[in-house]
Structures are given as C-alpha cells and as structure tokens.
Amino acid sequence: MKKLQKTLSIILAVTSAVCVTACQSDSAQQNTVTTDSMGEISFTEASVAEIDEEAPTGKVTYLSYETNFDSSEIVSKFEKKYKAEFKQIMCQSGNAYFDKLGTLISTGDSPDLVRYEWRCFPHGMSYNMYTPLDTYINIDSDLWKDMKEISEQFVYNGKHYYYPHAITTNYALNYNNRILEEHGMTDPMTLLNENRWTWSAFEEMLKQWCDMDPNHIGYNGVDGMIFVLTTGTKLIDIHDGEIVNNLRNENVSRCMLWLENMRRQGLIGPTPEQQQATGVSGGYTPPDTAFVDGNLLFLGMNPSWTYDAAKESLDKKGIENEIKFVPFPRDEIADKYYCGINTFGYLIPSGASNIKGAVDWINFNRFEEVDETNIAENKSKALSTQPSYFPKCSNAECGDNSENSDEKGRHIFTDEENKSGMNICPVCGTERKEKYKTVWTEEQYELHREMMNPNGRFTMLFDHCYGFSDDVTKLFAGNESLMDSPLYHDLSFTSLVESKYDVLEGYLNHYRDIMKKNAEGKIVTYPIENVVSE
DSSP: OEEEEEOOEEEEEOSSOOEEOOOOOTTSOOOOEEOOTTOEEEEEOOEEEEEOTTSOOOEEEEEEOOTTGGGSHHHHHHHHHHTOEEEEEEOOSTHHHHHHHHHHHHTTOOOSEEEOOGGGTTHHHHTTOBOOOTTTOOTTSTTTGGGHHHHGGGEETTEEOOOOSEEEOOOOEEEEHHHHHHTTOOOHHHHHHTTOOBHHHHHHHHHHHHHHOTTOEEEEESOTHHHHHTTTOOSEEEETTEEEEOTTOHHHHHHHHHHHHHHHTTOBSOOHHHHHHHTOOSSOOOHHHHTTSSOEEEEESOHHHHHHHHHHHHHHTTOOOOEEEEOOOBOTTSSSOEEEOEEEOEEOBTTOSOHHHHHHHHHHHHHHHHOHHHHHHHHHHHHOOSOEEOSBOSOTTOOOOSSSBOTTOOBBOOHHHHHTTOOBOTTTOOBOOEEOOOOOOHHHHHHHHHTTOTTSSSEEEOOOTTSSOHHHHHHHSSTTSTTTHHHHSOOOHHHHHHHHHHHHHHHHHHHHHHHHHHHTTOOOEEOOOOBOOO
8 A cells, every 4th residue: 555645625616607518529619618707616635545556457537639549559558458448538629628627627527637738837737737746656766767857847836747758859950951962061960960060050051041042941930939948048947936937038038139130131931922922921831841842941840740741742742852850959158958848748637536547557658658669669660661551452342251341341451461561452362552651761760769868968948938828828929929920020029028028927927826825735726718609
C-alpha cells in the first residue's frame, strides 16, 4: 500500500442554474455552454487516500477530441499488457474542452486522464483541475530522470501536475537542399555540424538568397517566439512561484528588433503584394506547396510532418529535391544552444476515480517512448526503402470469402502477409497497389532524434505564453500581435510592447493573484465561459 495525494473535495458553487450540453465529436456543431455571471466551479485538495499499487489497472476513462484514439495501437498494447479497459469520452477542443472537463469534475464524473494542452499550465492548474503527481511518480527513477529538467519547467506552486513522457520538435527550419546546391549556397547542416549555424550565418543566407531574385522569400513560417527562445529567454516564464513577463527583457528586444530589421530588408515573409496575390496574410505556408515554385528558402515548421508532406509533394510532381531541416540558429551571445520545444503527455484530473489506472497509463507511455526495441523499429521503418502497400486487394471482384475480407469480398492482407512482403493477392492473384512512402535519410532521422533528446547538445525550453486565457494568446499570435506583426505586417515591436505591456500585465496579475491564493490554501473557482451556439 502506498499513500497517494488525491484531489477530493469538489464544490459546485452556482447561484443560479448552469446549463451545459454534452461535448460532441470534432465533426459536430459547437456545443452550447451557458451560465450566469456568478456561475463558478471550484476544486480543492482535501486528503490523502491509500491506493494498492498491486491492484488491477481496471477501466481508464480519457476525455479527448482525438477521433478513434480508443482503437489505436497504443491503446491496444496498453489493454493487453495491463488487462485493462480504455474508454474514450469525446469532446471538442478549444474552450469547450476545458468547460467540459470542469463540468465533469464538478459533478463527480471526472475522467481519469486528459492530454496535455498548452492551456493546462498554468491556466488549468490555477483552478486546481488536476491532481499532483509527486507522490505517484518518482521523477528521479531510471524511467523518468531524463525528463526531470523538462518537467521542472511545469511546476506550479512547488508541485508537479505534469510529467511529459516525450518531447516533440514543433520547430525547425525546413528547406530543399537541391535548391541551395543549384545556387552555390552552403548546406545549413554543414554549418550546424561545424558549430557555425548562428544568427549571423542565417541572416547572411537570407541576404544571399533574396539578392538573387525579387520573387525569393528568405523565411516564412512560425513567428518570433521560437527565435526569442534561442537567446535562452522565455517571453513568459513561470518559476519559483512567480509569473515573469519578459517583454521588456533585453534579449527579447534584441531578438525581435533583429527580426524586424530583416523584415524591412525584405528577408522575412512575403511582401504585401505577394500576400495579396496569394491570399496568405501571415507566415503560414502549407508544407506541400511551400517549395514547389522554388522561391522559398526556409520554412519554419514542425519537421515531424513537414518533412513527409514536402517530400511527397515534390516527388509526385517530379521536382528534384533533398528535403532537410536544421534547428533554428544559435544566438552567438547566448551561453548555450537553446531550442524551443513542445511536450507530450497526460494529466490526471481532480477527482479521478481510477488514479492507479491513470498512473499505469502515464508510465506505460514513458516505457514505450524509451524502449530500445521500439526505437530500433521506428528507425527501421523510417529508413526502409521497401515498398508500402494499401491494406486491401485493389480488385473489386477479388471474391475472398474468408474472415480476412471486407464487406465487398476484397482480401485484407494479414500482419504475417505484410511482414513477409507479399505483393500479390493470395486469393485472386492481383498485384498489390503500392502507396507513396517517405524514406528518411539516416542523417535527418538522427538529428530529429537528437532534437527530442533532453541530454544532447541542445538545451530545451518551453515558453508559457500560450498557457493562459484566450486574451493572452491573442496578444502573442495574430495579425497585430507581438510575435507575428514585426515579421509579417511591418509593425514596430517597440511600439507594440508599449501599447500591449500593461494590458498583458493586467491579465497576468489575475493569474498571479490566483497563484497566491492557491499557495495560501484558499479556494479558487473555475468559471465556465459563456459559449453561444449558432
């Protein structure tokens, strides 16, 4: 038996009726959530429960908007290993997601798991929507110790509500190296390996590229936040019980003015004329079209899917390519090579009925992440040049009457048949239809792995600027925001800071006040936001 901290006391404080419709799937209409101005939900930690670690995992409920996640391979492996049952509760993303979770907690129907979202920290934690994990999971254990430094970036009032089991590379500079070769430019991968991939090197490449042709675009993609992180400074940091606004920090200003200056020189983003012609008002460019016309040098986007999408598009169009990516350039003044990251993991809501099952799921995902067999298999699949086929026979008149057929009598190839490389239908002899498969290079695959390794040459930072309310998010993302506008809309960062700093402070003071109350053990309420359906 082991004592585990559990969030128990759940109070519904509503002075008049609260009407909340059930959350629907992603494809459904927006839900209606109505409450009067006094509607509140509050959660407080009350006592310690004893939980038997040897008890069965049981049924684990998961609130999510991921379609058919409960039938995924990872769930099947979990259910088989732990003899468990995994039940998914569907919900929309956005505000409806947090409103639904708050309602379930308040009515005593808490799910056992939710996936980490940016607004979980500090927004959700501020309202005590989750259960601390410190007593459940030993972060210094062999399984978790590599994630300790990352986990420390998500501490709320001295407690760990979130241990990410994986790091994701949301940000990288993607490019077609064939274009660089054709124009006599140095491969950034070479500069990276020689520790010369810096702000200066990046700027020089943009100048070289844009000087060649007025249609050339040096950089397009994510906004200034990821560049700021290379200085080792977060826009909004949360540590030691403090919420720190770094908008006026010297490193932040230095970085944003550098980007703003490159925008003025025509090195970043499409021109206003190009934006008008394409209908793209910001820095977003779909990876499957980004490199087709050969005008864009760098696309700042998640390489996990940009690599596949860009390469498939170019391959199918017969455009010679060598899609590659590197981390964002190193700030020469910074003490380390800092890289911005995102994380992936799960939290246990307040009042969850199956804490044991939820902890089993969290540990299981970490096991899967570090398992050497899984790592080797994933690499083998990514680098494999073996053909990939559609799962069913392409012959509409296949005539398979076995259990391995669909409703139209088409043979469904078994795992054994797929593993053996069978390329002809064993029932009708039709040649299997091959589908496109992206083949990674070992160089890029290993770099991708390194960019998810917290113990490698990159120091990984996560910025919390998107972890508050929608009002705060809008200050950092959008056409007139602090991070987008200096790169893509020719607005002054200095002027933006002066006009928005006090507004941001007002929003942050609200969360500072909540953090202080939580530290003092006072009840903090979670208001269900008014959502009106069409």
